[in-house]
Amino acid sequence: MSNSTLLTTIYKKLEEIDHLQGVMTLLGWDQSTMMPAAAAAGRAQQRALMASLLHTRRSDPALLDAVDTLAARSSELDLDDRIVVRELKRDCDRARKLPSEHVAERARTAAESYTAWKSARPRDDFASVQPFLESLLALNRREAELIGYQTEPYDALLDAFEPEAKIAEVGPLLLRLGEKLSKLIPQIQQRQADFRPLSPFELTIDTQMELCRLVCERIGFSFDSGRLDATTHPFAASPGPGDFRITTRFRPADPLSSLYSTLHEAGHAFYERGLPASHRSSPLGQSVSLGIHESQSLLWEDVIGRSEAFLEFLQPLLAAVSAGSFSPDPRALWERVNVVQPSLIRVDADEVTYSLHIVIRMELELALLNDELSVKELPSAWDDRYRHYLGVTAPSVKDGVLQDVHWFSGAVGYFPTYSLGKLHAAMFYEQMQQELPTLDDCIRSGNFTPLHQWLTDNVHQHGRRYSSTELVRRCCNSEPNEDALIRYVQQKFGLD
Amino acid sequence: MSNSTLLTTIYKKLEEIDHLQGVMTLLGWDQSTMMPAAAAAGRAQQRALMASLLHTRRSDPALLDAVDTLAARSSELDLDDRIVVRELKRDCDRARKLPSEHVAERARTAAESYTAWKSARPRDDFASVQPFLESLLALNRREAELIGYQTEPYDALLDAFEPEAKIAEVGPLLLRLGEKLSKLIPQIQQRQADFRPLSPFELTIDTQMELCRLVCERIGFSFDSGRLDATTHPFAASPGPGDFRITTRFRPADPLSSLYSTLHEAGHAFYERGLPASHRSSPLGQSVSLGIHESQSLLWEDVIGRSEAFLEFLQPLLAAVSAGSFSPDPRALWERVNVVQPSLIRVDADEVTYSLHIVIRMELELALLNDELSVKELPSAWDDRYRHYLGVTAPSVKDGVLQDVHWFSGAVGYFPTYSLGKLHAAMFYEQMQQELPTLDDCIRSGNFTPLHQWLTDNVHQHGRRYSSTELVRRCCNSEPNEDALIRYVQQKFGLD
Numbered sequence A, B: 001m002s003n004s005t006l007l008t009t010i011y012k013k014l015e016e017i018d019h020l021q022g023v024m025t026l027l028g029w030d031q032s033t034m035m036p037a038a039a040a041a042g043r044a045q046q047r048a049l050m051a052s053l054l055h056t057r058r059s060d061p062a063l064l065d066a067v068d069t070l071a072a073r074s075s076e077l078d079l080d081d082r083i084v085v086r087e088l089k090r091d092c093d094r095a096r097k098l099p100s101e102h103v104a105e106r107a108r109t110a111a112e113s114y115t116a117w118k119s120a121r122p123r124d125d126f127a128s129v130q131p132f133l134e135s136l137l138a139l140n141r142r143e144a145e146l147i148g149y150q151t152e153p154y155d156a157l158l159d160a161f162e163p164e165a166k167i168a169e170v171g172p173l174l175l176r177l178g179e180k181l182s183k184l185i186p187q188i189q190q191r192q193a194d195f196r197p198l199s200p201f202e203l204t205i206d207t208q209m210e211l212c213r214l215v216c217e218r219i220g221f222s223f224d225s226g227r228l229d230a231t232t233h234p235f236a237a238s239p240g241p242g243d244f245r246i247t248t249r250f251r252p253a254d255p256l257s258s259l260y261s262t263l264h265e266a267g268h269a270f271y272e273r274g275l276p277a278s279h280r281s282s283p284l285g286q287s288v289s290l291g292i293h294e295s296q297s298l299l300w301e302d303v304i305g306r307s308e309a310f311l312e313f314l315q316p317l318l319a320a321v322s323a324g325s326f327s328p329d330p331r332a333l334w335e336r337v338n339v340v341q342p343s344l345i346r347v348d349a350d351e352v353t354y355s356l357h358i359v360i361r362m363e364l365e366l367a368l369l370n371d372e373l374s375v376k377e378l379p380s381a382w383d384d385r386y387r388h389y390l391g392v393t394a395p396s397v398k399d400g401v402l403q404d405v406h407w408f409s410g411a412v413g414y415f416p417t418y419s420l421g422k423l424h425a426a427m428f429y430e431q432m433q434q435e436l437p438t439l440d441d442c443i444r445s446g447n448f449t450p451l452h453q454w455l456t457d458n459v460h461q462h463g464r465r466y467s468s469t470e471l472v473r474r475c476c477n478s479e480p481n482e483d484a485l486i487r488y489v490q491q492k493f494g495l496d
Helices: A003-033 A037-058 A061-072 A079-097 A100-120 A126-147 A153-161 A167-192 A205-219 A257-274 A290-304 A308-321 A330-337 A354-369 A378-390 A416-435 A439-444 A449-458 A468-476 A483-492 B003-033 B037-058 B061-072 B079-097 B100-120 B126-147 B153-161 B167-192 B205-219 B257-274 B290-304 B308-321 B330-337 B354-369 B375-390 B416-435 B439-444 B449-458 B468-476 B483-492
Strands: A226-230 A236-240 A243-248 B226-230 B236-240 B243-248
Touching: A003 A037, A003 A061, A003 A079, A003 A236, A003 A243, A003 B003, A003 B037, A037 B003, A037 B236, A037 B243, A061 A079, A079 A126, A100 A126, A126 A153, A126 A354, A126 A378, A153 A167, A153 A354, A167 A354, A167 A416, A167 A483, A205 A226, A205 A257, A205 A308, A226 A257, A236 A257, A236 B037, A243 A257, A243 B037, A257 A290, A257 A449, A290 A416, A290 A449, A290 A468, A308 A330, A308 A439, A354 A378, A354 A416, A416 A439, A416 A449, A416 A468, A416 A483, A439 A449, B003 B037, B003 B061, B003 B079, B003 B236, B003 B243, B061 B079, B079 B126, B100 B126, B126 B153, B126 B354, B126 B375, B153 B167, B153 B354, B167 B354, B167 B416, B167 B483, B205 B226, B205 B257, B205 B308, B226 B257, B236 B257, B243 B257, B257 B290, B257 B449, B290 B416, B290 B449, B290 B468, B308 B330, B308 B439, B354 B375, B354 B416, B416 B439, B416 B449, B416 B468, B416 B483, B439 B449
Parallel strands: A226 A243, B226 B243
Antiparallel strands: A236 A243, B236 B243
């Protein structure tokens, strides 16, 4: 068959897969936001059916054969088609290495483990989930063998989330970052001793939601192509072209956490929206990695959202939603949303100590995977690492090793992408500031257009054209490294 | 193959069809309630794909063959299986008579006609939609020939909405109803001259929504298995088991219209919820006809919702949502929500004059289908019938022949089901009152359990076990007729 026939086959099948994927996304979004409780069992059956329809199409021999054939004729293709075929070949090869029995066993074990974790966590009961974690680790080790690797089994797992990344580079990078941040923390806290942050305050849920919507509109999240709703766990989802939905949650003790959660998810949505719509169903229209995705959410949540310029922009909006009754001094507000304080819970951590939580998890999962640490020893190793990096100890496993769902649902190699996102966000921002010298003024005045333009041109529009490392290199003329993030922290807190 | 093997095949395939149908319903619900505007084009593609997946399964030769084989061995089957096979055979035979080219042409023409109607209506421009209506009529005539009929082509169309119904019975029935109602209207209006209905009042949209929710809860619409949202056109939809969603709309001039719209859709949802869940995917778990469906919505909206007992029940709820500031006298409220006044627009008509709008449409579509009336003559025939039955004349076609979408999207034979619903609602209510002598007291005190129980036992739980006529006969020991409705109106307005 001719190249053009094969390409037509591929693009047609990708389009159908994209439609089904959109439907799947809607089923999940609705379940988290709108669905009444009694519908859960029926929804699970609908999702299972749709997943099997998707799987059938993704493993359609006509698609796989076309990809294999064209991959072998790669040099004959146009550049864009060549990239599409390269990425599809990558996906197909990975999928083909995993027998369906393994995939099914992993899914089943993960589901059982998740259920066990849900019930064990409130009971502070590590022993009851230990066997599940052991099974999931064994399955991850088997998966690494099936996928193959050069020297580190971990690479085979990391690759699922951060394609092309190698722990030989990511590991030392994050360890250096951890060390440098650890040294900065006491200096920051010393600096903070002189701060006079805004006193605790209250905003009703309605006011918080109004603020979130207003900020969304002002920063360019259009409600003509998006939604903002409330859920227990915030997320961003795109159930189809022109449809970018985000959610947030409310915490009584912290009335701005809903706003920062909104900014985080808006960052993810901006990335999805910025991907080339005409390539939506092909790798050219898809996000390149979790690390880059997270760079976009953290850029908006932390780097922009906690900047002095943004808080000046925010002040009149706070005044507007509170009918003038709440109009805090931007500097006092800045000091409030930038408190750095080592703590126990990753998801509540400030932007400086956050990466230390990640380094701890990366060290531990590497040790577990390489059999240098047993699951039984994990809780005490956890406490040891928390003492070392953060100087805190969880009173019980609930807020210690059981705090995150990731391992207990089988995800090993995922955590590093959070810190890679943070590194990349700092690198992108530093570069952006060089190229857009008036960026802070723009933010202060609520003009986010140059920022969106820069992100679209430099990051979003490329889809999976370049690997994440290559993308960073092209944007920032530098290999991914921790320096920009360290400079960002130093500058922010006025350290030497 | 053995009967049990064939039955297993059938039930398995029906289950998959049900899951896909649920997904389709969710795509539509989301589109009407939640979806951002820019997502429309993508959603259309997703729906088209899902429709084609559904069509493939519904016309799966393995399913059709199993149905045909078992239909021929019907006497060997258990009663329930026999009914399932009988109804599936009915559906399959109808579907097989329509070549896919015809179905596609009809769908295409209907879509074009709908678009033309949308733009023609505000412009009062009948001429521009005339050719579309002519094409759709020709397609309906062709469809009647393809389906087949004994004496009346109309029967082949009516049967799609009200299985087994014949215009030779429905026609005279609705004409008698029209004549009798026409005679009652002057008497009612004379009676109303002495009424002192509640003066116009206002309720904010938020208060209206709160009232709707409160009433829903009190009448047994559980939000654990349902939702209430706002849309331009209200509807009820069940996107899966345990999931019954309704919508309402708000009209500034009539602050209770949102409540009556909610009651209407809740009636539909109660029917869906009352169908046997264990048979959800088979005809035994599906509604029997549009007429019976409408009987349930009209029972709640009009027969119950506009009764003195219900308005007494409503008074404290109105007081509650208005923080005590609005607590109208129930009789004055009754007089307000029961004004009978011939008018131009079907969907705004009161419950007495409503059926006259239907009779007009039935007469006209019969004449059109049988070539006794040309489409060109339709506007003047419309005006003539409105003068005859209602004594009103539309100032322009916008509020005349162009007011309803039905014909312009190809639906001929649909309108009678609205009045059949009304007849059935009155018959069911009369029977219910005989069997439940304290029914009014129950409604007054907010105890809707006996009512739900009666409806479930007598109507809902049977699914498609009986035809609508047979169902009415079993419930009410009588053929469907207009007498109960006439008695209901006479009693309500204290006529002789």
